[in-house]
Amino acid sequence: MKIATFFLIGLLGLLAFCQTSPKKMKADLVLLDGLVWTGEEAPRWAQAVAVKDGEVVGVGSNDQISQFISSTTQIVQLEGQLLLPGFIDSHTHFLDGGFYLAQVQLDGVTTKEEFIQRIETKAKELSPGEWILGGNWDHHDLIPPQLPRKEWIDAVTPHHPVCVFRHDGHMALVNSLALKKAGISRETPTPPGGEIIKDKTGEPTGILKDAAINLVTKIIPEPGIKEKLAAARRALAEARRCGLTSIHDMSGLDAFYTYQRLLEKGELTARLTLYPPLRLIDSPSELEKARSQSDPFLKIGGLKGFADGSLGSATALFFEPYLDRPDFCGLLAEDMLPEGTMLRRLIQAEKGNWQVAIHAIGDRANHLILNMFQEITERYGFRERRWRIEHAQHLKPEDIPRFGKLRIIASVQPYHLYDDGCWAETKIGQERCRTTYAFRSLLDSGAHLAAGSDWTVAPLNPLTGIYAAVTRHTADGRHPGGWIPEEKISVEEAVRAYTWGGAWAEFAEDKKGTIRPGKYADLVVLDRNIFEIPPEEIKEAKVVLVVVAGRIVYSSLKKD
Template identity: 45%
Template sequence: MKLKKIFYKTAIFACFLTLSGNAQMKQVFYHNGVIYTGNPQQKYVESVLTEGNLIVFAGSEAEARKKLQPGYQEINLKGALMLPGLSDDHVHFVSGGESLAGLNLRGATSTTEFTQLLQQFISGKEKGSWITGGDWDHESWEKKDLPTKEMIDDVSPDNPVLIHRFDGHIALANSVALRMAGITSATVSPPGGEIVKDKKTGEPTGILIDNAIDLVSALIPDASLKEKEEWLNLALEEAAKLGLTMVHDITYRDDLRLYQKYEKEGRLTCRIYTRMPVADFKYLAALGIQSGFGSDMLKIGSLKAFSDGSLGAASAWFFDPYVTDPNWYGLPSDIVSNDSLRSWCLQADAAGLQISVHAIGDRANSYMLDVAEEINAKNPPRDRRFRIEHAQHLRTEDIARFKKLNVVASMQPVHLVDDGNWAHKRIGEDRISSSYRFADLLAAGVHIGFGSDWWVASLNPFRGIYAAVTRRTLDGKNPNGWIPEQKISVEQAVVAYTLGNAYAAFMEDKLGTIDPNKYADFTIIDRNIFEIDPELIKDTQVLRTVVNGVTVYSKSAER
């Protein structure tokens, strides 16, 4: 088994050397499977022929065989389903790799288990070293209250701890970390964040929300290049194993340097469409860099910002108050409150850069549509493809605005399997229908892309397809789907993970369908998800992942 794994890794590494340029111009002939092209004019074909990194033919097997040249490679699909390469429109890629290597508390189903898992992890660490990661979810515990520092102080007396809830918008710090950050009962919450304090004593509970997390995270030493390479290696392996051929990444400067290094070395096995922090627009604009700069393996894509928080943290920004507090409407980000975001978006768009902004609550989404409308009115007309990330809770009147303004709804269906368990506790049963309105957006002709928000949620695209199609929640209380009128078809979900994401990245002429002259990016899986019981979709196994004409993952080689 060990020798097979070594052989597999060696073989795959040899393939990597062709990824940054054209694959060797050898023909590869795919046949004897179910080949879904994603092209409405010809949805299924018998065979596909590639040369180097391009598709040169998609059609009948008889015609394909006439085009074969000596030395071609034959891949017998043996009945498997072949799809255009799947992509993910919203990831934190390097952080996702870090999560695979670090502390994971997502499996904790009780407060006791939460503390025990943390204690086990700390036991192997040096005194004084930071304990990070987490991915905990208090809604899965017997008590649904947010944790406090008292729950973890006894097991972490010698280590500063900052562990995040799975949505990334709440973190728990222990007393050691709070002392290091100088956070006391007298510390004022920063704009766009909250230091949660005990209502009786006024002391910090250890819970930090949104921008308040930065007060502690700023103290954590930067990871070494070696650590980041390890994380990126894990992320690339995970993406390949799950059939992903491109990700739209929330990218920081150090990440971009690392991606460039990997591309130069031929080690980038997944296309990366980067989204830099919106505040960086001035540097890009000064250099004359516009969206799309780079190669088709690594592009500077768009600029990312936050307009609000999350529903789980009760910081998503709504028009109506939360049911738990009639005076609380959520938390617009500080750059919304001080008008920086609107100003930056106008300037960045004028410089030819794409905008993509996180918005969860209905007020945050409406606000970003206002910004998009202002951009369209004030800046010269162009194909800008303004993106709203998540687009999670929408008023009916705003759906038509997505279409009118050609705003892309970049959504993550896998979140709804969690949210459906408890969303009513935040916004009430009468407002639940605003959630994840896939069917309404598609009916209005809005461009939709799908992804995961990894590390926040599973990177597995088949869990996302399952969620969009069934809308079944983890608690099992919605067998017909949570808000069933918003369920969509398997094909609609697949298109969102392929052509929809390619459109959001201005790459629909090169990716998203299996057509001649497009890149040879394919995801080959073990079942026909268009025909099986939707309940089985989430268990789909990837057999082969092809990027730029190169097999970057093969299940048969892994065994």
């Protein structure tokens, strides 16, 4: 591949090089002797890149790009390492992720004893009365698999209310003190769009699902601005380490104004596009105010709504029942209730020229949202809306072609299949799983894929997502050839979903997502060529350099 690559560099590099003449322009930064995947049709490959004033000004061979060098140019020798467009994560809970990094972390816990011990350790770090938050637990990881109960943690948290989330964010464990503060008892009815799990005697077990979680979260004290800024800085540091130069954050306006403070201080090291709750469209003045303050580093991209819950919490909405709950098909989310609410808000979004991004996991939830998107198109005509379905996880076969036909973006999170593939068939059976995470079928039907992590539900590192999309391996190792292998995609297709796909999903493909003159100099360098190594090794690749707007924001390159 390297021989063919550098043949293309010599044959096609002049095309990009000629777009910006180096005779009068000298670069601020030049990256030489790399293996540059541009993401463009031509030239697809190059050897070096020149940057000035935050934008790419030259792409070509070492000799061509060396002409941009002056005495003040910063030069980075890549020594054959892979240079890509900066990664774009199209679905995160970014500010929440920053908070999570300082909270109790329960991911990877496999025993009841370890679960309790981590909660107890965090309790000892906090003052009496402070909430214990965070979590990221998965009951499928416990041996044996079981839902935790409030009795597990009550004895070690007598003075601390607790609310710790399952890793999908659709289920939480709270202790007795939190239940008491929220006024939840055996008499409390389950709210629409949620579920309060109770034992055989009618007593709450401490497990709350979806809308029921709001009964507790609404009484948790709001963090102060110092805590929010600290969380944002932690999240940005994690993003730099992962090679992310742009991030789509499914957060509210409070997060927008937190990031705005960092922008004013010059501390944003990634471009942030936010998707506040769709329900805010009911009183849109604050949304419009925030949208008017768009900046190349910070903007409101659209509005996020929910159609259902998640598979792991058994609240994703299906046409047929769950195998382990034969009388239950899942839940409609609060945004869908009462009937007609979602469509009304989508019409308001259409009239206000808002992009929308709707969470849909189960096949029925996806079908319902596709129907509404189609109704909007038929009622108001075709335009480049670039409306999105977040997750698009379980699809009826006949619904897959509708994404391409309606030009709906499938905003997918490949690493979820690494976890779900271990147990999904026990919940919905093999047949329904055949069109689960249907990346190949979606691409073949003409859909646009925008890839992301759903951090903190899954790791923020895009390389783990690329690995999952290409290999479809699962955490239990039971599928060495891939879980539903016919839905694998190529490395290039996966990288494109994490670069150009994300740019397209936020109407920014003219400025990012590929490497060419005139686009933002948002770049990432890896320590190995993921297009050539065995796919199972992709997750071991490391980010060694990150450039955002022409500025090096992260580097682990060896210095001479």
